Amino acid sequence: GQSLEQPSEVTAVEGAIVQINCTYQTSGFYGLSWYQQHDGGAPTFLSYNALDGLEETGRFSSFLSRSDSYGYLLLQELQMKDSASYFCAVRDTGRRALTFGSGTRLQVQP
Amino acid sequence: EAGVAQSPRYKIIEKRQSVAFWCNPISGHATLYWYQQILGQGPKLLIQFQNNGVVDDSQLPKDRFSAERLKGVDSTLKIQPAKLEDSAVYLCASSSQTGAHGYTFGSGTRLTVV
Numbered sequence: 001g002q003s004l005e006q007p008s009e010v011t012a013v014e015g016a017i018v019q020i021n022c023t024y025q026t027s028g029f030y031g032l033s034w035y036q037q038h039d040g041g042a043p044t045f046l047s048y049n050a051l052d053g054l055e056e057t058g059r060f061s062s063f064l065s066r067s068d069s070y071g072y073l074l075l076q077e078l079q080m081k082d083s084a085s086y087f088c089a090v091r092d093t094g095r096r097a098l099t100f101g102s103g104t105r106l107q108v109q110p
Numbered sequence: 111e112a113g114v115a116q117s118p119r120y121k122i123i124e125k126r127q128s129v130a131f132w133c134n135p136i137s138g139h140a141t142l143y144w145y146q147q148i149l150g151q152g153p154k155l156l157i158q159f160q161n162n163g164v165v166d167d168s169q170l171p172k173d174r175f176s177a178e179r180l181k182g183v184d185s186t187l188k189i190q191p192a193k194l195e196d197s198a199v200y201l202c203a204s205s206s207q208t209g210a211h212g213y214t215f216g217s218g219t220r221l222t223v224v
């Protein structure tokens with residue numbers, strides 16, 4: 001089976017930097033993905049890491065360490081609109097669907 | 111490009127009743143997923159289709175849930191009979207291929223069973 005652990009809640013202020021961690025256990029590994037979901041909205045794809053290292057997309061970056069079964073999502077220059085839930089997700093085979101973590105609720109305060 | 115369409119947006123039913131949800135994926139997307147998201151949790155896969163064939167339905171409670179994708183495009187998910195614990199948001203997603211990591215999700219159907 002697969003399991004993912006991420007903090008349930010994180011609070012930060014506008015303009016700050018926040019890191020959301022994710023550790024996973026899976027029999028096979030085909031990359032770590034991150035999704036954002038606003039209250040009442042659909043999850044939207046943010047980033048994907050297949051190899052070790054940092055991937056940057058604008059204010060968001062995602063990091064993966066396969067040897068540590070660990071990754072994180074880094075959000076810079078936080079804005080109020082970044083208040084949302086963030087999910088990490090993995091798959092254990094190339095064919096199966098993603099398994100999602102329980103999510104981290106980010107609250108950005110003024 | 112048009113997104114993933116789902117209907118209805120909200121549904122309230124009594125326990126033991128039946129309900130059906132509809133999903134129209136992004137045009138050309140061969141892979142379609144149904145996820146269940148209980149409040150405060152992450153999405154949990156119910157079933158995955160590749161065209162009109164089932165890839166994975168290992169977590170679908172088959173005694174009460176069924177799903178189909180007859181022509182490899184639209185899909186319906188049915189619950190019969192519903193239980194209180196089925197109260198959740200049912201999300202449909204699609205991707206261009208089975209191994210893709212970037213899914214496009216619909217806005218979901220929020221089901222309340224009373």
